[in-house]
Amino acid sequence: MRRARPSGSAHAGLTDWFLQRVSSIYMAGFVVYVVLSLSISPVHDYLAWRDWFAAGPMRLAWALFFLSLLVHAWVGLRSIYMDYLHPLWLRFGVLLLTAFGLLALGLWSAQILLMVPA
Amino acid sequence: MGMEKNKKRPVYLNLFKIRLPVGGVVSILHRVTGVLLVLALPLSIYMLQRSLQDPAAFRDILARLGTPFGRFAILIVIWIFAQHFFSGIRHLLLDIDVGIDKSAARRNAWLTFAASLSVVLLTGICL
Numbered sequence: 200m201r202r203a204r205p206s207g208s209a210h211a212g213l214t215d216w217f218l219q220r221v222s223s224i225y226m227a228g229f230v231v232y233v234v235l236s237l238s239i240s241p242v243h244d245y246l247a248w249r250d251w252f253a254a255g256p257m258r259l260a261w262a263l264f265f266l267s268l269l270v271h272a273w274v275g276l277r278s279i280y281m282d283y284l285h286p287l288w289l290r291f292g293v294l295l296l297t298a299f300g301l302l303a304l305g306l307w308s309a310q311i312l313l314m315v316p317a
Numbered sequence: 318m319g320m321e322k323n324k325k326r327p328v329y330l331n332l333f334k335i336r337l338p339v340g341g342v343v344s345i346l347h348r349v350t351g352v353l354l355v356l357a358l359p360l361s362i363y364m365l366q367r368s369l370q371d372p373a374a375f376r377d378i379l380a381r382l383g384t385p386f387g388r389f390a391i392l393i394v395i396w397i398f399a400q401h402f403f404s405g406i407r408h409l410l411l412d413i414d415v416g417i418d419k420s421a422a423r424r425n426a427w428l429t430f431a432a433s434l435s436v437v438l439l440t441g442i443c444l
Contacts, residue, residue: 220412223405230402245372252369272355279348304358311366 219274222267229264253315265308269301343404343426350401357394388444395440399433 242248251257276297284290337345367374381387407425410416416425 220409223409227402227406245375248375249369268358272351272358275348275351276355279352304362307366308362311362311369315369 215274215278218270222271222274225267226264226271229260229267232260249315253317258312258315258317262309262312265305265312269305273297273301338423339426340422343407343429346400347404347408350397350404353397354401357397391444392437392441396433396437399436400429403429403432 236251242251252261277294280290280293280297284293335341364378368378369375382391404426407416407429410425411422416422
């Protein structure tokens, strides 16, 4: 039998598993809140939409949502790559592109959150 | 010796040669929809940004979403999201041993389809 490969730090998999669950629970709650909130009192014009988006804790809630989204996408995509991308150079290249792509999306959403006037 | 006999064992899983039970289909769909949602992110963030820019851009985004193509795209994205959402909830429940036995797991896999299609129907009625 071949010798088993070392599996990296023992806690890393558990951290991924945990982050995936925590981010999913936050996002699920947030999305349900957004859908209910906009269904109960729909916004029809620009100012109402902007106020709803940026009012008080909502902006912070959006920030946490985007953060959860990036973490969730990273962990999810990474586990898909590990299952289907076998040549190491390919896996590494795609991981690198994904990392920069997600970071760019995160910075972009941060810019939106900061530029919307209260 | 045993290793020699097994030279032709599959070294990876060919998804097209496996007849998956419904739980497996839901699991794969969770991945596929997840990837699709990530791919939809740039356009979604762009539309969010435009809608928050000024009243004209807001109206423009609403008008684009209101076209037949826009409505169709909304329904597709909502189906993809809802399927990911419900299969995700199924996975979370499986984590805490809810619906873990075979028949319940199978029933809940079908339920994710029913739930996501219901969401799409409901949205279609509201649009």
